[in-house]
Amino acid sequence: GSAFKPIVYAAAVAAGMFTPASILMDTPEVYRSSIRGSSWKPRNFERSFSGPVTLRHALAHSINTVAVKIAADVGPRGIVNLAGKMGIKSKMSENLSLALGTSEVSPLELTNAYSVFAGKGLAGAPVFIRSVQSATGQTIGEDRETELNPVLSQAQAYVMTSLLRSVVEEGTGKRAQSLHRPVGGKTGTTNQQRDGWFVGFSADLVTGVWVGFDDHSRMGSGWAQGAGTALPIWTAFMAGALEQRPKLGFEACPGIVFARVDPRNGLLAAAHQLDARLEVFVEGTEPRSDSERIGVGFDGGPTVLAPALERRIPEGMLH
Numbered sequence: 006g007s008a009f010k011p012i013v014y015a016a017a018v019a020a021g022m023f024t025p026a027s028i029l030m031d032t033p034e035v036y037r038s039s040i041r042g043s044s045w046k047p048r049n050f051e052r053s054f055s056g057p058v059t060l061r062h063a064l065a066h067s068i069n070t071v072a073v074k075i076a077a078d079v080g081p082r083g084i085v086n087l088a089g090k091m092g093i094k095s096k097m098s099e100n101l102s103l104a105l106g107t108s109e110v111s112p113l114e115l116t117n118a119y120s121v122f123a124g125k126g127l128a129g130a131p132v133f134i135r136s137v138q139s140a141t142g143q144t145i146g147e148d149r150e151t152e153l154n155p156v157l158s159q160a161q162a163y164v165m166t167s168l169l170r171s172v173v174e175e176g177t178g179k180r181a182q183s184l185h186r187p188v189g190g191k192t193g194t195t196n197q198q199r200d201g202w203f204v205g206f207s208a209d210l211v212t213g214v215w216v217g218f219d220d221h222s223r224m225g226s227g228w229a230q231g232a233g234t235a236l237p238i239w240t241a242f243m244a245g246a247l248e249q250r251p252k253l254g255f256e257a258c259p260g261i262v263f264a265r266v267d268p269r270n271g272l273l274a275a276a277h278q279l280d281a282r283l284e285v286f287v288e289g290t291e292p293r294s295d296s297e298r299i300g301v302g303f304d305g306g307p308t309v310l311a312p313a314l315e316r317r318i319p320e321g322m323l324h
Contacts, residue, residue: 006231007117007195009106009203011122013071015165016063016079016087018287021158023078024121025061025168025273026284029071032056036073036101045074045180047105050194050230059268061284064168065176067192069105076104090156091118091128104194116204116213122189123206125258125319126157132140157227160260160287162278167285169205170255180236181205184243192231198224201234210246260288267296 031054036133037044049069064070076084081099088097093115097108113131121128129151137146157165169189170179177192185251190205199221204213214235217224257263265281267275272292274281
């Protein structure tokens with residue numbers, strides 16, 4: 006289900022094709038197969054469309070149409086290649102429905118893939134046993150540390166972490182706010198409520214939860230989504246697992262810049278634009294043009310545009 010979408014978005018960010026402030030259209034579209042002669046019209050869960058939205062909003066609210074359009078631009082093969090580098094070895098179909106998580110993967114694979122976001126772009130195979138000790142505490146067997154390989158840059162991983170934090174702060178994962186610490190993650194629900202997912206992380210722990218039946222029967226009606234089935238389990242587990250751990254944040258890294266943007270068009274916001282959003286970018290992908298939209302300033306009058314360079318926050322200021 007939609008728990009696979011972050012990998013689609015990561016492929017787009019890694020390719021430099023989109024930023025969190027990119028504007029995409031949440032509109033209906035029909036995709037036709039020239040080989041089979043069939044057509045497919047992706048639908049949102051709410052059966053409604055929002056028009057132009059930012060990439061951040063689209064992921065936070067799990068908008069299907071936008072995920073499919075991103076997959077069409079990036080290409081299914083690029084998504085499958087990145088998923089493989091992130092540790093997903095299950096066979097995946099190279100078609101646009103991949104964006105909605107139609108290829109099955111194991112909970113271990115998907116959870117390990119999310120560790121790339123929390124782990125600053127590094128991927129490695131899971132290690133089940135670190136060491137074996139005797140009753141007296143003597144180590145009698147020890148596994149080697151897993152080899153880590155960079156599949157995303159630190160800056161790209163930080164952007165994805167920021168996007169997945171929005172899922173909790175304003176999107177489908179709001180229930181995780183009860184932890185009162187920085188976390189990110191993504192809900193997922195498969196067709197007809199057969200599977201519920203939530204995969205998420207703090208700065209030092211990644212956890213994945215899958216809920217479903219062995220016989221592939223439905224969990225329930227409309228309420229049986231990832232947010233209502235898997236997320237409560239994830240939150241309860243993380244509350245106990247993190248209770249004695251410090252509240253670590255996600256620190257920005259070199260190669261990241263912040264800029265105030267106009268949420269309506271993704272361009273640099275005017276100096277006193279009240280609805281401006283502080284957005285994160287991989288350095289070099291931040292907007293360079295001023296928004297010409299007339300906003301409302303602090304004094305109730307129209308905003309006054311300031312030079313673009315004055316609104317580019319230097320890297321390091323918000324570390």
